[in-house]
Amino acid sequence: QMEPLPSAALAGLTPPEVHVQFHDDRMEPIPYDDPVDLVAISVETYTARRAYQIASEYRARSVPVVMGGFHATLCPDEVARYAEAVVEGEAETVWPQLIDDFRHGCLQSRYAAADRPGLAGVRYDRSIFAGRRYLPVGLVETGRGCRFRCEFCAVQRFFAASHRARPIDDVVAEIRARREQVRLFFFIDDNFAADIGAAKELLRALVPLRIRWVTQMSINAAHDEEFLQLLRDSGCQGVLIGLESLEPANLRQMKKSFNTTRGGYQAAVANLRRHGIRIYATFVFGYDQDTPQSARESADFAIEQRFFITAFNHLTPFPGTPLYERLLREGRFTHPQWWL
Numbered sequence: 001q002m003e004p005l006p007s008a009a010l011a012g013l014t015p016p017e018v019h020v021q022f023h024d025d026r027m028e029p030i031p032y033d034d035p036v037d038l039v040a041i042s043v044e045t046y047t048a049r050r051a052y053q054i055a056s057e058y059r060a061r062s063v064p065v066v067m068g069g070f071h072a073t074l075c076p077d078e079v080a081r082y083a084e085a086v087v088e089g090e091a092e093t094v095w096p097q098l099i100d101d102f103r104h105g106c107l108q109s110r111y112a113a114a115d116r117p118g119l120a121g122v123r124y125d126r127s128i129f130a131g132r133r134y135l136p137v138g139l140v141e142t143g144r145g146c147r148f149r150c151e152f153c154a155v156q157r158f159f160a161a162s163h164r165a166r167p168i169d170d171v172v173a174e175i176r177a178r179r180e181q182v183r184l185f186f187f188i189d190d191n192f193a194a195d196i197g198a199a200k201e202l203l204r205a206l207v208p209l210r211i212r213w214v215t216q217m218s219i220n221a222a223h224d225e226e227f228l229q230l231l232r233d234s235g236c237q238g239v240l241i242g243l244e245s246l247e248p249a250n251l252r253q254m255k256k257s258f259n260t261t262r263g264g265y266q267a268a269v270a271n272l273r274r275h276g277i278r279i280y281a282t283f284v285f286g287y288d289q290d291t292p293q294s295a296r297e298s299a300d301f302a303i304e305q306r307f308f309i310t311a312f313n314h315l316t317p318f319p320g321t322p323l324y325e326r327l328l329r330e331g332r333f334t335h336p337q338w339w340l
Helices: 005-013 045-060 070-074 076-080 095-103 154-158 168-178 196-209 219-223 225-233 248-254 264-274 292-305 322-329
Strands: 039-042 065-068 085-088 110-112 138-140 143-145 163-165 185-187 213-216 236-244 278-285 309-314
Touching: 005 039, 005 095, 039 045, 045 065, 045 070, 065 070, 070 076, 070 085, 070 154, 076 085, 085 095, 138 168, 163 196, 168 196, 196 225, 219 225, 219 236, 219 264, 225 236, 225 264, 236 248, 236 264, 264 278, 264 292, 278 292, 292 309
Parallel strands: 039 065, 065 085, 085 110, 138 185, 185 213, 213 236, 236 278, 278 309
Antiparallel strands: 143 163
Protein backbone atom coordinates (compact mmCIF):
# COMPACT_ATOMS: atom_id res chain seq x y z
CA GLN A 1 0.00 0.00 0.00
CA MET A 2 1.55 3.24 -1.16
CA GLU A 3 0.92 6.78 -0.03
CA PRO A 4 -2.09 8.29 -1.83
CA LEU A 5 -0.27 11.28 -3.28
CA PRO A 6 -3.44 13.16 -4.38
CA SER A 7 -4.40 13.50 -0.72
CA ALA A 8 -1.03 15.12 0.00
CA ALA A 9 -1.58 17.49 -2.93
CA LEU A 10 -5.01 18.47 -1.57
CA ALA A 11 -3.55 19.03 1.90
CA GLY A 12 -0.88 21.21 0.31
CA LEU A 13 -3.58 23.35 -1.31
CA THR A 14 -5.49 23.84 1.94
CA PRO A 15 -4.90 27.19 3.72
CA PRO A 16 -2.55 26.71 6.69
CA GLU A 17 -5.07 28.01 9.23
CA VAL A 18 -7.44 25.13 8.35
CA HIS A 19 -6.85 22.06 10.52
CA VAL A 20 -6.56 18.92 8.37
CA GLN A 21 -7.12 15.31 9.42
CA PHE A 22 -6.40 12.43 7.04
CA HIS A 23 -7.79 8.89 7.18
CA ASP A 24 -6.98 5.95 4.91
CA ASP A 25 -9.91 3.54 4.77
CA ARG A 26 -7.57 0.74 3.64
CA MET A 27 -5.56 0.89 6.85
CA GLU A 28 -7.68 2.18 9.73
CA PRO A 29 -11.24 2.59 10.97
CA ILE A 30 -12.78 5.95 10.15
CA PRO A 31 -13.67 7.97 13.28
CA TYR A 32 -17.07 9.15 12.08
CA ASP A 33 -17.95 10.76 15.39
CA ASP A 34 -14.90 13.01 15.61
CA PRO A 35 -15.97 16.65 15.27
CA VAL A 36 -15.25 17.92 11.75
CA ASP A 37 -16.73 20.71 9.64
CA LEU A 38 -16.19 19.36 6.12
CA VAL A 39 -15.19 15.99 4.63
CA ALA A 40 -13.43 15.51 1.28
CA ILE A 41 -13.33 12.07 -0.37
CA SER A 42 -11.36 11.14 -3.48
CA VAL A 43 -13.34 8.63 -5.54
CA GLU A 44 -12.12 6.08 -8.07
CA THR A 45 -14.63 3.97 -9.97
CA TYR A 46 -13.65 0.81 -8.12
CA THR A 47 -13.97 2.60 -4.74
CA ALA A 48 -17.19 4.47 -5.57
CA ARG A 49 -19.57 2.22 -3.67
CA ARG A 50 -17.42 2.33 -0.53
CA ALA A 51 -17.00 6.09 -0.90
CA TYR A 52 -20.77 6.51 -0.97
CA GLN A 53 -21.07 4.46 2.23
CA ILE A 54 -18.52 6.69 3.96
CA ALA A 55 -20.19 9.85 2.68
CA SER A 56 -23.58 8.65 3.89
CA GLU A 57 -22.22 8.08 7.41
CA TYR A 58 -20.99 11.67 7.62
CA ARG A 59 -24.11 13.16 6.04
CA ALA A 60 -26.23 11.26 8.55
CA ARG A 61 -24.28 13.24 11.17
CA SER A 62 -25.03 16.52 9.30
CA VAL A 63 -21.42 16.86 8.09
CA PRO A 64 -21.23 18.15 4.49
CA VAL A 65 -19.22 16.08 2.01
CA VAL A 66 -17.14 17.09 -1.02
CA MET A 67 -16.17 14.43 -3.57
CA GLY A 68 -13.57 14.62 -6.32
CA GLY A 69 -11.23 12.40 -8.28
CA PHE A 70 -11.56 10.37 -11.48
CA HIS A 71 -15.02 8.97 -10.86
CA ALA A 72 -16.42 12.34 -9.81
CA THR A 73 -15.26 13.74 -13.15
CA LEU A 74 -16.51 10.79 -15.20
CA CYS A 75 -19.88 10.44 -13.39
CA PRO A 76 -20.59 13.79 -11.71
CA ASP A 77 -24.39 13.40 -11.66
CA GLU A 78 -24.16 10.07 -9.87
CA VAL A 79 -21.61 11.35 -7.36
CA ALA A 80 -23.70 14.46 -6.70
CA ARG A 81 -26.39 12.25 -5.13
CA TYR A 82 -23.98 11.47 -2.28
CA ALA A 83 -22.25 14.84 -1.76
CA GLU A 84 -22.99 18.49 -1.14
CA ALA A 85 -20.30 19.47 -3.67
CA VAL A 86 -18.53 17.72 -6.57
CA VAL A 87 -15.11 18.73 -7.89
CA GLU A 88 -14.68 17.89 -11.57
CA GLY A 89 -11.14 17.66 -12.91
CA GLU A 90 -7.98 18.73 -11.15
CA ALA A 91 -8.31 20.52 -7.83
CA GLU A 92 -5.51 23.09 -8.01
CA THR A 93 -7.58 25.95 -9.42
CA VAL A 94 -10.81 25.30 -7.50
CA TRP A 95 -9.96 23.96 -4.02
CA PRO A 96 -9.01 27.32 -2.44
CA GLN A 97 -12.25 28.82 -3.81
CA LEU A 98 -14.25 25.89 -2.45
CA ILE A 99 -12.76 26.35 1.03
CA ASP A 100 -13.50 30.08 0.92
CA ASP A 101 -17.08 29.47 -0.22
CA PHE A 102 -17.61 26.99 2.61
CA ARG A 103 -16.29 29.46 5.16
CA HIS A 104 -18.80 32.04 3.94
CA GLY A 105 -21.73 29.64 3.85
CA CYS A 106 -22.09 29.58 0.08
CA LEU A 107 -20.73 26.19 -0.92
CA GLN A 108 -21.62 25.46 -4.54
CA SER A 109 -22.81 22.07 -5.76
CA ARG A 110 -20.28 21.87 -8.63
CA TYR A 111 -16.70 23.07 -9.04
CA ALA A 112 -14.95 22.58 -12.37
CA ALA A 113 -11.62 24.00 -13.44
CA ALA A 114 -11.93 26.16 -16.54
CA ASP A 115 -8.36 25.39 -17.64
CA ARG A 116 -5.70 22.76 -16.99
CA PRO A 117 -3.67 24.00 -14.03
CA GLY A 118 0.02 24.64 -14.42
CA LEU A 119 2.20 22.30 -12.38
CA ALA A 120 4.76 24.86 -11.23
CA GLY A 121 4.83 25.19 -7.47
CA VAL A 122 2.65 22.15 -6.74
CA ARG A 123 3.22 21.33 -3.05
CA TYR A 124 2.61 17.98 -1.39
CA ASP A 125 1.98 17.99 2.34
CA ARG A 126 3.20 14.50 3.26
CA SER A 127 2.94 15.20 6.98
CA ILE A 128 -0.58 13.75 6.79
CA PHE A 129 0.97 10.29 6.25
CA ALA A 130 2.88 10.29 9.55
CA GLY A 131 2.45 7.15 11.65
CA ARG A 132 1.09 4.97 8.84
CA ARG A 133 2.93 1.93 7.55
CA TYR A 134 3.07 2.62 3.84
CA LEU A 135 5.55 0.88 1.56
CA PRO A 136 8.99 2.56 1.71
CA VAL A 137 8.66 3.94 -1.81
CA GLY A 138 8.90 7.66 -2.56
CA LEU A 139 6.11 8.72 -4.90
CA VAL A 140 6.94 11.67 -7.15
CA GLU A 141 4.83 13.25 -9.88
CA THR A 142 6.82 14.55 -12.87
CA GLY A 143 3.88 15.09 -15.22
CA ARG A 144 0.18 14.44 -15.80
CA GLY A 145 -1.76 12.88 -18.62
CA CYS A 146 -1.01 11.00 -21.82
CA ARG A 147 -1.43 11.87 -25.49
CA PHE A 148 -2.47 8.38 -26.57
CA ARG A 149 -6.19 7.60 -26.92
CA CYS A 150 -6.35 3.94 -25.89
CA GLU A 151 -9.97 2.77 -25.95
CA PHE A 152 -10.15 1.42 -22.40
CA CYS A 153 -8.16 4.13 -20.62
CA ALA A 154 -9.84 6.68 -18.36
CA VAL A 155 -6.68 8.82 -18.26
CA GLN A 156 -7.25 10.09 -21.80
CA ARG A 157 -10.79 11.19 -20.88
CA PHE A 158 -9.82 12.83 -17.59
CA PHE A 159 -6.93 14.80 -19.11
CA ALA A 160 -8.47 15.19 -22.60
CA ALA A 161 -5.57 13.28 -24.20
CA SER A 162 -3.13 15.97 -23.09
CA HIS A 163 0.15 15.93 -21.19
CA ARG A 164 1.89 18.50 -18.99
CA ALA A 165 5.30 18.23 -17.36
CA ARG A 166 6.26 19.64 -13.97
CA PRO A 167 9.15 22.08 -14.04
CA ILE A 168 12.39 20.12 -13.82
CA ASP A 169 13.76 22.30 -11.03
CA ASP A 170 10.70 21.51 -8.89
CA VAL A 171 11.12 17.76 -9.41
CA VAL A 172 14.85 17.85 -8.68
CA ALA A 173 14.32 19.92 -5.53
CA GLU A 174 11.71 17.48 -4.24
CA ILE A 175 13.99 14.50 -4.85
CA ARG A 176 17.00 16.22 -3.26
CA ALA A 177 14.94 16.90 -0.14
CA ARG A 178 13.88 13.27 0.20
CA ARG A 179 16.68 11.13 -1.18
CA GLU A 180 18.30 10.50 2.22
CA GLN A 181 15.08 8.92 3.50
CA VAL A 182 13.91 7.17 0.31
CA ARG A 183 15.65 4.11 -1.12
CA LEU A 184 13.46 3.80 -4.22
CA PHE A 185 11.46 6.49 -6.00
CA PHE A 186 8.37 5.80 -8.10
CA PHE A 187 7.54 8.39 -10.75
CA ILE A 188 3.79 7.91 -10.82
CA ASP A 189 3.12 9.62 -14.16
CA ASP A 190 0.42 8.04 -16.30
CA ASN A 191 3.03 7.82 -19.06
CA PHE A 192 6.56 8.95 -18.23
CA ALA A 193 7.36 8.92 -21.97
CA ALA A 194 4.30 10.93 -23.06
CA ASP A 195 6.69 13.72 -24.09
CA ILE A 196 10.03 12.03 -24.78
CA GLY A 197 11.83 15.33 -25.33
CA ALA A 198 10.76 16.67 -21.94
CA ALA A 199 11.52 13.30 -20.34
CA LYS A 200 15.08 13.36 -21.69
CA GLU A 201 15.66 16.81 -20.20
CA LEU A 202 14.46 15.56 -16.82
CA LEU A 203 16.60 12.43 -17.05
CA ARG A 204 19.72 14.50 -17.70
CA ALA A 205 18.98 16.47 -14.53
CA LEU A 206 18.49 13.24 -12.55
CA VAL A 207 21.83 11.67 -13.48
CA PRO A 208 23.89 13.57 -10.85
CA LEU A 209 21.41 12.70 -8.07
CA ARG A 210 22.40 9.01 -8.11
CA ILE A 211 18.97 7.70 -7.12
CA ARG A 212 17.13 4.44 -7.87
CA TRP A 213 13.70 4.74 -9.42
CA VAL A 214 10.88 3.05 -11.38
CA THR A 215 8.02 4.33 -13.51
CA GLN A 216 5.41 3.39 -16.11
CA MET A 217 5.60 4.28 -19.78
CA SER A 218 4.42 3.46 -23.28
CA ILE A 219 6.41 0.96 -25.33
CA ASN A 220 7.30 3.39 -28.13
CA ALA A 221 10.04 4.90 -25.94
CA ALA A 222 11.83 1.53 -25.88
CA HIS A 223 12.98 2.19 -29.44
CA ASP A 224 14.76 5.47 -28.63
CA GLU A 225 18.41 4.65 -27.89
CA GLU A 226 19.25 8.00 -26.30
CA PHE A 227 16.22 7.75 -24.02
CA LEU A 228 17.19 4.23 -22.95
CA GLN A 229 20.76 5.26 -22.16
CA LEU A 230 19.46 8.16 -20.07
CA LEU A 231 17.12 5.81 -18.20
CA ARG A 232 20.08 3.67 -17.24
CA ASP A 233 22.40 6.57 -16.40
CA SER A 234 19.78 8.23 -14.17
CA GLY A 235 19.19 5.12 -12.05
CA CYS A 236 16.06 3.60 -13.57
CA GLN A 237 15.56 0.09 -12.20
CA GLY A 238 12.44 -0.90 -14.11
CA VAL A 239 9.40 0.21 -16.07
CA LEU A 240 5.78 -0.92 -16.20
CA ILE A 241 4.60 -1.26 -19.81
CA GLY A 242 1.10 -2.19 -20.96
CA LEU A 243 1.61 -4.86 -23.62
CA GLU A 244 -2.11 -5.69 -23.30
CA SER A 245 -2.43 -8.40 -25.97
CA LEU A 246 -0.53 -10.59 -28.43
CA GLU A 247 -3.50 -10.49 -30.82
CA PRO A 248 -3.19 -7.75 -33.50
CA ALA A 249 -6.97 -7.45 -33.91
CA ASN A 250 -7.34 -6.70 -30.20
CA LEU A 251 -4.61 -4.07 -30.35
CA ARG A 252 -6.32 -2.39 -33.29
CA GLN A 253 -9.59 -2.21 -31.38
CA MET A 254 -7.76 -0.87 -28.34
CA LYS A 255 -6.09 1.76 -30.55
CA LYS A 256 -2.73 0.40 -29.41
CA SER A 257 -1.34 -0.90 -32.70
CA PHE A 258 1.71 1.27 -32.00
CA ASN A 259 2.73 -1.50 -29.55
CA THR A 260 3.84 -3.68 -32.46
CA THR A 261 5.76 -1.15 -34.57
CA ARG A 262 9.54 -1.15 -35.13
CA GLY A 263 10.06 -4.84 -34.50
CA GLY A 264 7.29 -5.26 -31.94
CA TYR A 265 7.54 -6.62 -28.45
CA GLN A 266 10.65 -8.70 -28.97
CA ALA A 267 12.68 -5.72 -30.22
CA ALA A 268 11.43 -3.42 -27.46
CA VAL A 269 12.13 -5.98 -24.74
CA ALA A 270 15.60 -6.67 -26.11
CA ASN A 271 16.39 -2.95 -26.11
CA LEU A 272 15.32 -2.53 -22.49
CA ARG A 273 17.17 -5.64 -21.39
CA ARG A 274 20.36 -4.47 -23.10
CA HIS A 275 20.29 -1.41 -20.85
CA GLY A 276 19.54 -3.38 -17.69
CA ILE A 277 15.96 -2.12 -17.33
CA ARG A 278 13.60 -4.62 -15.68
CA ILE A 279 10.14 -4.97 -17.21
CA TYR A 280 6.80 -5.14 -15.41
CA ALA A 281 4.51 -6.23 -18.26
CA THR A 282 0.72 -6.08 -18.10
CA PHE A 283 -1.86 -7.91 -20.21
CA VAL A 284 -5.62 -7.49 -20.39
CA PHE A 285 -8.14 -10.19 -21.26
CA GLY A 286 -11.72 -9.66 -22.37
CA TYR A 287 -11.55 -8.38 -25.93
CA ASP A 288 -13.48 -10.28 -28.56
CA GLN A 289 -10.50 -12.13 -30.00
CA ASP A 290 -9.46 -13.56 -26.63
CA THR A 291 -9.79 -17.28 -25.88
CA PRO A 292 -8.45 -19.56 -23.14
CA GLN A 293 -5.53 -20.14 -25.48
CA SER A 294 -4.79 -16.40 -25.44
CA ALA A 295 -4.12 -16.58 -21.71
CA ARG A 296 -1.82 -19.57 -22.08
CA GLU A 297 0.10 -17.94 -24.94
CA SER A 298 0.52 -14.72 -22.95
CA ALA A 299 1.82 -16.59 -19.91
CA ASP A 300 4.24 -18.56 -22.10
CA PHE A 301 5.43 -15.32 -23.70
CA ALA A 302 6.00 -13.70 -20.29
CA ILE A 303 8.10 -16.66 -19.15
CA GLU A 304 10.02 -16.78 -22.41
CA GLN A 305 10.83 -13.06 -22.19
CA ARG A 306 11.82 -13.32 -18.51
CA PHE A 307 9.73 -10.36 -17.38
CA PHE A 308 10.50 -9.25 -13.83
CA ILE A 309 6.76 -9.10 -13.02
CA THR A 310 3.71 -9.80 -15.17
CA ALA A 311 0.12 -8.85 -14.37
CA PHE A 312 -2.84 -10.44 -16.12
CA ASN A 313 -5.91 -8.22 -15.79
CA HIS A 314 -9.55 -8.54 -16.77
CA LEU A 315 -10.91 -5.83 -19.04
CA THR A 316 -12.51 -3.08 -16.97
CA PRO A 317 -14.93 -0.72 -18.78
CA PHE A 318 -14.50 2.54 -16.90
CA PRO A 319 -17.36 5.01 -17.41
CA GLY A 320 -16.67 7.80 -19.85
CA THR A 321 -14.15 5.80 -21.86
CA PRO A 322 -14.68 4.92 -25.53
CA LEU A 323 -14.75 1.26 -24.48
CA TYR A 324 -17.63 1.85 -22.05
CA GLU A 325 -19.59 3.85 -24.60
CA ARG A 326 -19.09 1.18 -27.26
CA LEU A 327 -20.19 -1.66 -25.01
CA LEU A 328 -23.21 0.38 -23.92
CA ARG A 329 -24.20 0.99 -27.55
CA GLU A 330 -23.82 -2.70 -28.31
CA GLY A 331 -26.06 -3.66 -25.38
CA ARG A 332 -23.36 -5.83 -23.81
CA PHE A 333 -23.69 -4.82 -20.16
CA THR A 334 -25.68 -6.93 -17.75
CA HIS A 335 -25.19 -4.11 -15.21
CA PRO A 336 -24.16 -0.77 -16.79
CA GLN A 337 -23.32 0.72 -13.36
CA TRP A 338 -21.24 -2.32 -12.42
CA TRP A 339 -19.32 -0.41 -9.76
CA LEU A 340 -22.47 -0.22 -7.64
